[in-house]
Amino acid sequence: MLYLTEKKQNIQHILAFNLTSGERVFYLDEPQYSIGRYPKNSIVINAEGISRQHGTLIKKNKNNDHFSYVLIDGNIEGYKSKNGIVVNGERIDKSELKHGDIIHFTKEVTAHYYILDQENQGFIQKLTPNRFFKATSSHLSNLSKETQLVQRTKKKSTLLEIKNLASVVELSPIPIVEINSEGTITYLNPSANFKFPDLEKAQLQHPLLQGLIEKQNYNNGSLVIREVDIQEQSFEQHIHYLAKEKLIRSYIFDITQRKKAENELKYRAFHDALTGLPNRTFFDQHISLMIKNSERHNQLFAILFVDIDSFKNINDTLGHSIGDRILKCFAQRLTSQVRNSDIVCRWGGDEFVVLLSELENPDQAAKFSQRLLQTFEHPLNVEGHQIYLKCSVGIAIYPEDGQESEILLKHADAALYRTKESGRNHFQFYNPKMSLEIAENFALENQLHQAIKNGELILHYQPQINIKTGKVYGLEALIRWKNPKLGLIRPDKFIPLAEKTGLILPMGEWILKTACQQNKKWQKMGLPPVRVAVNLSAQQLQQPNLIETVENTLESVGLEPKWLELEVTESILMENVTLASQTLHELRHMGVYISMDDFGTGYSSLGYLKKFPFDTLKIDQSFVRELNQSPEDLSIISAIMTLSRGFNMRVIAEGVENQEQLNLLQQLDCEEMQGYFFSHPLSPEEIFNYLITFNQQKQLIFA
Numbered sequence: 221m222l223y224l225t226e227k228k229q230n231i232q233h234i235l236a237f238n239l240t241s242g243e244r245v246f247y248l249d250e251p252q253y254s255i256g257r258y259p260k261n262s263i264v265i266n267a268e269g270i271s272r273q274h275g276t277l278i279k280k281n282k283n284n285d286h287f288s289y290v291l292i293d294g295n296i297e298g299y300k301s302k303n304g305i306v307v308n309g310e311r312i313d314k315s316e317l318k319h320g321d322i323i324h325f326t327k328e329v330t331a332h333y334y335i336l337d338q339e340n341q342g343f344i345q346k347l348t349p350n351r352f353f354k355a356t357s358s359h360l361s362n363l364s365k366e367t368q369l370v371q372r373t374k375k376k377s378t379l380l381e382i383k384n385l386a387s388v389v390e391l392s393p394i395p396i397v398e399i400n401s402e403g404t405i406t407y408l409n410p411s412a413n414f415k416f417p418d419l420e421k422a423q424l425q426h427p428l429l430q431g432l433i434e435k436q437n438y439n440n441g442s443l444v445i446r447e448v449d450i451q452e453q454s455f456e457q458h459i460h461y462l463a464k465e466k467l468i469r470s471y472i473f474d475i476t477q478r479k480k481a482e483n484e485l486k487y488r489a490f491h492d493a494l495t496g497l498p499n500r501t502f503f504d505q506h507i508s509l510m511i512k513n514s515e516r517h518n519q520l521f522a523i524l525f526v527d528i529d530s531f532k533n534i535n536d537t538l539g540h541s542i543g544d545r546i547l548k549c550f551a552q553r554l555t556s557q558v559r560n561s562d563i564v565c566r567w568g569g570d571e572f573v574v575l576l577s578e579l580e581n582p583d584q585a586a587k588f589s590q591r592l593l594q595t596f597e598h599p600l601n602v603e604g605h606q607i608y609l610k611c612s613v614g615i616a617i618y619p620e621d622g623q624e625s626e627i628l629l630k631h632a633d634a635a636l637y638r639t640k641e642s643g644r645n646h647f648q649f650y651n652p653k654m655s656l657e658i659a660e661n662f663a664l665e666n667q668l669h670q671a672i673k674n675g676e677l678i679l680h681y682q683p684q685i686n687i688k689t690g691k692v693y694g695l696e697a698l699i700r701w702k703n704p705k706l707g708l709i710r711p712d713k714f715i716p717l718a719e720k721t722g723l724i725l726p727m728g729e730w731i732l733k734t735a736c737q738q739n740k741k742w743q744k745m746g747l748p749p750v751r752v753a754v755n756l757s758a759q760q761l762q763q764p765n766l767i768e769t770v771e772n773t774l775e776s777v778g779l780e781p782k783w784l785e786l787e788v789t790e791s792i793l794m795e796n797v798t799l800a801s802q803t804l805h806e807l808r809h810m811g812v813y814i815s816m817d818d819f820g821t822g823y824s825s826l827g828y829l830k831k832f833p834f835d836t837l838k839i840d841q842s843f844v845r846e847l848n849q850s851p852e853d854l855s856i857i858s859a860i861m862t863l864s865r866g867f868n869m870r871v872i873a874e875g876v877e878n879q880e881q882l883n884l885l886q887q888l889d890c891e892e893m894q895g896y897f898f899s900h901p902l903s904p905e906e907i908f909n910y911l912i913t914f915n916q917q918k919q920l921i922f923a
């Protein structure tokens with residue numbers, strides 16, 4: 221209050237007219253002013269539409285410490301003007317003028333009303349009797365140079381200067397809020413009033429004012445910038461601590477849009493665009509937190525690698541846009557299975573990583589995986605397609621399987637790799653042997669490159685026998701790798717590696733050529749001709765020049781096509797059904813025989829058989845192995861026999877190891893067999909002897 225009284229004489233009330241004839245500025249101080257066309261008025265305005273006595277200004281003292289002017293329409297005797305007076309767009313009879321008011325006496329005659337602090341060349345605006353604002357240089361620091369110049373001049377202001385001074389702060393669109401060191405609000409500009417209507421009510425509880433007083437000691441005289449969120453909006457608050465004036469003044473900038481854009485960018489950086497799931501970057505950030513937390517609380521967590529089985533086929537057959545939809549649905553279903561504290565990330569392609577937090581034991585990760593595999597027993601509905609998905613899961617547990625993100629990931633990946641290898645649609649925990657295996661594979665891979673060149677690959681042959689005729693009618697070529705250091709390596713170990721590295725293609729050509737040459741050699745040696753069966757890998761079948769290769773090989777060797785049979789597995793066919801069907805038909809047309817290997821282990825329905833030109837079905841060993849114990853296997857084989865007869869196909873049972881199996885198969889009318897019971901796969905020399913002596917042995921076998 222004291223402050224106000226002291227400064228009272230410096231306050232200047234100004235009425236500034238904007239007339240067609242020019243500007244006129246009146247500094248008001250008298251108790252009363254009459255405004256009108258009549259020359260006796262204290263303020264004479266000679267313009268069209270102005271009444272003789274158009275309006276009257278009456279000084280009003282308030283609380284002894286300051287005053288205001290009230291504008292009334294007409295004179296004090298009550299005679300109204302002809303055209304009336306409009307203040308801030310509203311017709312008035314009487315109005316207490318405020319700083320910044322715009323007064324229309326006619327359409328053309330306009331005046332502005334300002335309340336300025338003369339000493340500082342700023343302005344002063346009353347809010348409530350004890351609340352005022354005094355413009356000082358710091359107010360203007362953000363504003364134009366022009367305005368600052370005006371502020372420095374000591375002469376009486378021109379209208380332009382007054383307008384500039386008056387408008388800077390008060391009419392600024394930037395909300396300005398000032399409190400004193402006791403925390404009382406001393407000033408709000410109209411923009412602040414408009415934007416934060418509950419500021420006055422909430423006082424220091426308002427987010428914009430919280431913490432300001434507490435901080436002021438540390439920040440005396442300085443500028444602090446902070447971000448404040450109010451409901452959906454974000455603001456940047458520039459806080460000036462004015463030590464001398466004992467004031468804290470804030471300029472508030474709305475940064476909602478900027479924040480939104482920033483958040484959007486941040487979201488994109490941390491999420492996958494297709495599924496909306498967190499991505500690797502998000503995962504990397506999150507996992508370090510998770511490791512710290514788990515370490516502190518002595519807790520377990522699990523990293524699961526989840527991979528959709530045969531997704532490539534789906535993409536190839538149904539197209540990428542449906543593939544994308546399927547990925548989205550998959551992601552949704554996966555997410556629906558986790559708790560809020562867990563995280564599902566898209567790792568890339570059809571690979572996802574799940575972080576299961578706060579586990580009591582690894583068993584929980586197993587249960588989760590089981591549940592997950594089960595949910596995919598129900599099909600996904602995508603654009604009218606019912607899609608049955610299967611997935612494989614590899615699990616690593618913190619801290620048992622690794623204490624760093626990278627190691628845990630590597631181990632979960634190794635477990636996934638193992639799951640895939642052992643038939644998919646399973647889950648598997650990491651075990652340290654896997655790492656060893658992967659290292660071994662790596663070493664093997666390096667040596668495999670040299671194998672063909674060094675002549676380390678050889679073919680063994682296993683006889684296929686018709687028990688009715690008692691004749692060997694075919695030989696299956698099975699590859700072996702004789703490595704000088706590692707000894708004899710079985711194909712199960714190196715064929716997948718050869719496929720992974722692409723080595724399978726040169727290797728496949730070598731196998732085809734060697735088997736054909738060998739067969740021709742036996743024929744030349746005078747043995748009764750037999751068919752040699754060669755296994756085809758997935759990649760070979762997808763080679764556009766496969767037909768040409770087979771044709772050229774047969775021709776160069778001089779072998780008739782009917783002495784060659786190609787074995788393909790169901791899963792190989794499923795990689796690309798259309799292409800496979802076309803290729804196999806052409807091969808069959810050429811006269812080469814085609815058989816379906818490992819029948820019963822793949823995913824294809826029996827209906828698929830019609831699509832392909834198979835001569836022979838090879839019943840997988842797994843059915844034969846438990847024939848004597850499993851009535852289901854018996855009935856499956858029986859069904860296969862009936863079906864194949866319907867399709868005019870021969871059936872051969874693989875893996876026949878004993879007389880009992882032979883008898884059971886015989887009862888089921890299965891005539892052709894292959895297995896250790898007759899012979900293990902043998903080297904070419906051994907086979908030669910085998911074929912020679914078979915006729916004698918035969919008597920023993922079928923006795």
Ligand code: C2E
Nearest residue numbers: 698699710711712731755756757875876877895896897901
């Ligand atoms: P496959 O095509 O199903 O070959 C039959 C496998 O069963 C052979 O294993 C054979 O030795 C084995 N076997 C034969 N009779 C019996 C039996 O009575 N009991 C048992 N337990 N097993 C028997 P092998 O030679 O280790 O080959 C394994 C797999 O490696 C093959 O399965 C085939 O998928 C692949 N493979 C072998 N040679 C080649 C090849 O030249 N090219 C390609 N692409 N794959 C090959």
Ligand code: CA
Nearest residue numbers: 696755787817
């Ligand atoms: Ca085979």
Ligand code: CA
Nearest residue numbers: 817818838874
């Ligand atoms: Ca087989």
